[in-house]
Amino acid sequence: MLRTMLSDDPPRSRLLAALLIVILVSLAIAPFVASGARALNTAATICVFIVLVASYDLLLGYTGIVSFAHTMFYGIGAYGVGLALATMGPSWWAVFAGLATALLVALVLALAIGLLSLRVRALFFAMITLAVASAFSVLASQLSDFTGGEDGKTFAVPRLLTPAYRLLEADILGRGIDGRLITYYLIFFCSIGLFLLLLRVVNSHFGRVLLAIRENDFRAEALGYRTVVYRTLANCIAALVATLAGALMALWLRYVGPKTFLSFEVMTDILLIVVIGGMGRMYGAVVGATLFILAQNYLQSGMARASDALSAAPFLAKALHPDRWMLWMGLLFIACVYFVPTGIVGKLRGTGK
Amino acid sequence: MNDDVVSAASTSPEELPGAALDIAPLLLVPVVAIAMLPLVGSFPAWITLTVAGLAMGMMIFIMASGLTLVFGLMDVLNFGHGAFVAVGAYAATLVLLPLSDWTSADSLALNLSAVALAIVAAMVATGIVGWVFERLIIRPVYGQHLRQILITMGGAIVIEQLLSVIWGPDQIPLPLPQGLRGAIVMGDVAIEKYRLLAVAVGVAVFAVMFLVLNRTRIGLLIRAGVENGPMVEALGYRIRRLFVGVFVAGSALAGLGGVLWGLYREMLTASMGGEIVVMVFIVIIIGGLGSVGGCFLGALLTALVANYAGFLVPKLALASDILLMVGILLWRPAGLYAVARR
Numbered sequence: 267m268l269r270t271m272l273s274d275d276p277p278r279s280r281l282l283a284a285l286l287i288v289i290l291v292s293l294a295i296a297p298f299v300a301s302g303a304r305a306l307n308t309a310a311t312i313c314v315f316i317v318l319v320a321s322y323d324l325l326l327g328y329t330g331i332v333s334f335a336h337t338m339f340y341g342i343g344a345y346g347v348g349l350a351l352a353t354m355g356p357s358w359w360a361v362f363a364g365l366a367t368a369l370l371v372a373l374v375l376a377l378a379i380g381l382l383s384l385r386v387r388a389l390f391f392a393m394i395t396l397a398v399a400s401a402f403s404v405l406a407s408q409l410s411d412f413t414g415g416e417d418g419k420t421f422a423v424p425r426l427l428t429p430a431y432r433l434l435e436a437d438i439l440g441r442g443i444d445g446r447l448i449t450y451y452l453i454f455f456c457s458i459g460l461f462l463l464l465l466r467v468v469n470s471h472f473g474r475v476l477l478a479i480r481e482n483d484f485r486a487e488a489l490g491y492r493t494v495v496y497r498t499l500a501n502c503i504a505a506l507v508a509t510l511a512g513a514l515m516a517l518w519l520r521y522v523g524p525k526t527f528l529s530f531e532v533m534t535d536i537l538l539i540v541v542i543g544g545m546g547r548m549y550g551a552v553v554g555a556t557l558f559i560l561a562q563n564y565l566q567s568g569m570a571r572a573s574d575a576l577s578a579a580p581f582l583a584k585a586l587h588p589d590r591w592m593l594w595m596g597l598l599f600i601a602c603v604y605f606v607p608t609g610i611v612g613k614l615r616g617t618g619k
Numbered sequence: 620m621n622d623d624v625v626s627a628a629s630t631s632p633e634e635l636p637g638a639a640l641d642i643a644p645l646l647l648v649p650v651v652a653i654a655m656l657p658l659v660g661s662f663p664a665w666i667t668l669t670v671a672g673l674a675m676g677m678m679i680f681i682m683a684s685g686l687t688l689v690f691g692l693m694d695v696l697n698f699g700h701g702a703f704v705a706v707g708a709y710a711a712t713l714v715l716l717p718l719s720d721w722t723s724a725d726s727l728a729l730n731l732s733a734v735a736l737a738i739v740a741a742m743v744a745t746g747i748v749g750w751v752f753e754r755l756i757i758r759p760v761y762g763q764h765l766r767q768i769l770i771t772m773g774g775a776i777v778i779e780q781l782l783s784v785i786w787g788p789d790q791i792p793l794p795l796p797q798g799l800r801g802a803i804v805m806g807d808v809a810i811e812k813y814r815l816l817a818v819a820v821g822v823a824v825f826a827v828m829f830l831v832l833n834r835t836r837i838g839l840l841i842r843a844g845v846e847n848g849p850m851v852e853a854l855g856y857r858i859r860r861l862f863v864g865v866f867v868a869g870s871a872l873a874g875l876g877g878v879l880w881g882l883y884r885e886m887l888t889a890s891m892g893g894e895i896v897v898m899v900f901i902v903i904i905i906g907g908l909g910s911v912g913g914c915f916l917g918a919l920l921t922a923l924v925a926n927y928a929g930f931l932v933p934k935l936a937l938a939s940d941i942l943l944m945v946g947i948l949l950w951r952p953a954g955l956y957a958v959a960r961r
Contacts (some may be wrong), residue, residue, distance in 0.1 A: 331770045383947070388764050389908075395902040400897045401941050408937055449816050493867060530893065541769060584784050593780035598772040603766055604759060616683075 269480035273469040277549055286549060289556050293454060297447050298439045304563070307518075310450055312349060312559045313457040314515045319539045320464045321507035326537075327546030328468050329500045330480030334533055335379065335395035338402045339505040341527035342375075343368045345406065345413060348522030354422040361424065363519070368509050370391040376479025377503035380498035403528040418523020427452070427517065453514045459492050460507055465548050467503060476500055480546075531592075535562075538595050541602050546608025553610050566591055638707040648675040648919050655658025655927045657821070663807035668926045674814035676882065676922035677821020682912050683868025683899040683906075684828060691845040691909025693862050695757055698768055699775035701896030702782075703745045703752075703870050707877025708887050709782055711737040714789055722796035730796035734816075734882070741878045742871040748778070753863055775893070792886040799882075817879055825915055832911065834837055841865060845909055845958060852900035876905030901940050905947045907954025916955055917947075 269276065277283040296309035322336050323408070347361055349616025354360035375398075383394040404415050411561040413419065423445075425431055431445035467473055479493050487493050516522050526532075535558070543554020566588040573586040585593060606613060653667055686700045712735040715722060721733040756774040760766040795813055802809040817863040818852035843851045844858055852858045880895060881887050901922050906913030921940055928939035935942075947955065 326765075330765055332765060382948070389768070390904070392698075392768050393696070393904060397901050397904075397944070398939060401938055434920050534772070537769070537772065567789050579786070584787075589788060590780055590784055592776055593784065594781060596773050596776035600770055600777065601758070603770045603773065607766070 273462070273466045275288070275465060275469045275548070277615075278385050279473055279615045282549060282553075282611060285614070286552060287534045289552055297450050298441055302326045306446070306450060308559060308563045310453050310518045311515075312556050313557055314382040314452050314511050314518070315536075315539065315555040317457045317460045317464075318508055318511040318516075319536055319543070319555050320461055320548055321504045321511065322505075322536050323540050323545065323548060323551055324464060324468065324476075324500055324504045326540055327544075327550075328480060329476045329497055330474060331384070331497060331501070332392040333504075334392060334397045335375075335399040335402075335500070336504070336508050336536055337401040337528055337530070338531045339372045339376070339508035340515075340522070340532065341402070341406065341522075343509035343514075344516035344527040345512075346509070347513040348419055348421055348516045349413065350421060352419050356422040356428075358424050361513075367511050368513065369506055370503045372509040373502055376502045377498065381494070382496045384501065385494050387469050399528075399533070400530075402514075403524055403530075404410040406528055407524045414523065416524060418521055418526070420521045423449070423517055423520055423532055453518055456510070460510060461548070461552070464507065468548060471498070472496070477546075534592070538599050541599055542607075542609055544611035545607065546611075547611040547615070548607065550609050550611040557610075562591070634668070637709070638866055641956065644913070644916050647955075648916060648923065651923060651927075653919065655923075659927070659932060665929070666808045666917040667802045667810065668930055670810050670814050670818070672923035672926035673919060674811075674817040674821075674883075674922075675926065677817050677824075678876055678879045679898055679902055679922060680821055680915050680918035681824050681855070681879065682873055682895060683902045683918055684824070684911055685872035686899060687903040687909055687914045688841075688911060689866055689869045690903070692841060692865050693761070695761070695767060695866075695906075696754075696764075696771075696919035697757070697779065698771040698896075699752065699756070700777040700869075700873055700899065701894075703780060703873035703892065704880060704895060705782055705879035705887075705889055705892035706748050706778065707745045708793070708872025708881030708891065709786055709791070710741040710874065710875075711878040711881060712786075712793055712887065715738045715793060715796075722794070724937075725797060727798035730798035733796060734799075734878075736807035738878050741874040745873040745874025745877070746867045749867050749873075750863065751868070752778075753866045757866075767872030779893070786889075788889070789837065793881050793885055793887055795882055795885060802934065813883065820875075820879060824875070828911060834869070835865075837861075860876075892936055898940065901944050903954075905944055905949075905954055907956040909958035910954065910956040912957035913954055 277286055290458040291312060292450055293309055297385065300309065312332060318336070318340055322333070325331050325333050325336075343365070347364040350360040350364025350367070354363065379391075379395060383391045393536045394471060407416050410416075422428070426445060427449045428445040429531075431448075437443075467478070475486065475491050475496050478489070478491070479496055484494050495597055511529060514525070519526065539554040539558045540550065543552070543559065544550025569586050571589060573583050575584040576586060585589070586606070608615075655668075656662070656665050669878070682700075682704055686697060690696050718733045721729045724730065743816060752774060757767070757769055799813045799816060800809045803815070830838075832842060840851060840856055840861055845863055846859055851861075854892055877892070880891070884891070898921065902917040903914055904917075905921060906915070906917030908930060921943060924943050925936060925939050929936035951957065
């Protein structure tokens with residue numbers, strides 16, 4: 267049963283299995299043990315990022331193509347749901363209408379970009395996605411009548427998901443069963459479902475063809491697989507999953523804006539997580555996203571303390587300023603690409619090449 | 620070194636059948652410019668738009684030329700190229716801000732020499748950064764595209780962050796020198812002085828690059844390396860040295876572009892390189908990856924179209940680069956001038 271759920275691709279390392287179970291259990295009980303909105307927010311972000319990063323890994327790790335448009339699809343999902351709720355009012359119809367539109371737009375864009383640029387080479391695809399994504403993000407902040415511009419838009423969610431809604435009168439384990447909790451578990455179970463779906467995809471025949479294309483596209487083509495079709499399909503699947511992740515995040519934040527959903531920082535975060543967690547290993551997304559988001563939320567205050575303590579050495583103090591967190595992440599990223607190309611999970615599995 | 624082959628080839632170029640000149644892309648720029656004249660309607664507005672477009676195009680060309688040459692020669696696409704642009708602009712502040720007596724003086728000669736000094740400083744600084752970047756970041760991943768993209772991206776993040784560490788996270792104002800402010804007015808036509816300077820520098824860079832590539836031995840080697848690297852190596856030339864040289868020169872050009880771009884914006888941010896690099900990528904795709912001439916035409920075309928579109932249909936201006944790129948790629952899938960073997 268468990269093997270089937272994991273698509274016959276178990277962690278294959280005791281340590282990794284233990285780590286995954288700890289993450290799963292912590293995320294499952296987070297609303298009951300964590301105190302305060304910040305901790306729950308971190309847990310929800312981790313859930314969404316696991317899906318987002320795993321879908322990106324399908325492209326980068328499994329198919330061997332670099333896309334810089336992943337945040338665009340994430341943003342399409344978020345804006346689809348957000349704008350639909352903002353214009354049609356807080357109903358489930360609006361959620362589904364927005365989601366359907368977003369999925370359609372994402373599919374068309376992913377197909378167009380894929381067919382236009384995946385014929386040629388990986389580099390080309392990287393550049394075209396970068397261009398399209400930046401044009402999209404400019405567009406989203408310029409069409410301010412519709413999208414709310416730089417400020418973004420806040421909106422109301424269906425009643426079931428609002429903090430004011432109480433499912434039960436009584437508290438369970440000292441926590442009221444309110445709309446926030448329901449939203450959290452909606453995100454949690456959707457994330458698990460999407461992650462298992464992606465695991466299924468990469469362990470299917472289709473996934474094996476993607477690996478073959480990554481290793482040697484010329485030979486894959488010679489064996490009779492239309493590499494353009496496979497690459498474009500992988501691009502579409504990744505885009506659709508990212509769209510769903512964006513929609514979940516929008517429901518959680520009850521807000522859409524270019525900085526949260528479309529900025530290039532989100533893209534670099536995804537890249538960092540994939541590489542640090544482990545390229546071409548779905549579990550890398552889980553471990554990487556959890557560690558990265560935790561560090562982002564809690565390590566930065568540590569950096570602030572270190573920065574204050576080092577005020578005697580101004581250069582070091584500046585370098586340790588919390589705003590310079592990306593400096594250290596960038597260095598870690600470069601070190602990972604050189605020395606541990608299989609990331610944390612590759613190391614744990616002991617199958618590093 | 621094997622001199623015979625090269626000298627034999629260079630002494631009798633007439634005997635070799637030259638490639639036919641591909642004229643259609645050359646005509647594209649004037650045709651677009653002239654076709655827009657009736658649409659814009661007024662001649663002075665058209666002149667202003669065209670000069671502004673040309674100036675913008677020249678700046679983008681300077682930034683993009685190094686990138687496309689490096690790609691052609693080494694098959695390396697440096698996603699960190701934008702960071703070099705920012706380094707150049709920041710290095711220029713080291714010269715221009717202390718020399719504020721020169722830049723605020725009422726003499727054009729002093730103004731221009733301050734800018735020239737800043738350009739030299741920026742090119743030296745970015746050349747050194749490029750050299751270090753090639754050694755540390757790119758050398759271990761030659762021939763591996765996926766890791767190249769990732770690692771140059773990581774390098775760009777680190778450089779941008781280091782700029783913020785050294786110069787602080789705030790924007791830095793970089794005012795134009797006194798003599799370059801304002802516009803020259805001829806009848807109804809007003810042309811900003813700085814744009815003329817940018818066009819002049821751009822034409823000069825293109826001319827020097829064209830001469831070096833086509834009239835010198837080193838240029839011959841570079842072109843041969845783009846065409847067929849292993850063969851050049853087999854003839855006894857150290858192509859690695861050529862690589863490093865071109866990479867450093869390309870980085871220095873990014874620095875030069877950074878100074879011009881910084882003076883144009885008059886405001887520097889550490890992320891300014893990342894903003895322009897998208898435009899640079901579009902330009903080198905349009906021009907054909909690896910082709911300097913194509914890059915020149917692509918830069919002019921992109922900037923002109925962006926300017927006209929911004930004037931005629933402002934809503935479309937946001938997407939004009941992408942639409943232009945799609946149009947060109949439908950016409951010529953490998954860009955205006957496709958480099959052989961790619």
